[in-house]
Amino acid sequence: MIDCEGQERLYQILARPCLPRPACPLCGSLLALKHATDEQTIRDLPCHGKQVRITVNRIRYRCKTCRKTWFEILPEGDEHRSATSRLVRYVQQQSLFRPFVALAQEVGLDEKSVRTILRLTPFDGSCSSSVLRLGS
Incomplete structure (x- = not known):
């Protein structure tokens, strides 16, 4: 820094x-x-x-x-976005429980970017059965 x-x-x-x-x-x-x-x-x-x-x-x-x-x-940079890997992981986790608009405002990303990050997240079935990915 x-x-x-x-x-x-x-x-x-x-x-x-x-x-x-x-x-x-x-x-x-x-x-x-x-x-x-x-x-x-x-x-x-x-x-x-x-x-x-x-x-x-x-x-x-x-x-x-x-x-x-x-x-x-960049060691912690995500190769597909102008964001760090840890921000992408945070968005992936939080987008399951929070509105996309609120999460986008918090982290400074566009709402579409938040949706894209979640859409490109591999779904391994480890989430609780109450979480369902629609449209997959």
């Missing part, structure tokens, strides 16, 4: 990944150069009743061997 700014309803965190330079995901070569940077905002679990947004300057690398480009991996 580099900086944290608290506002009335939001914590804005500026962070930087601290992982070593990764190998190329295509060919495995360690000969990678910094290609570009991109500022991305990721949502995290609410804290003290406030939404949390993490802004990360991610580095895009280019492999010198095969020329493929890729972004550095």
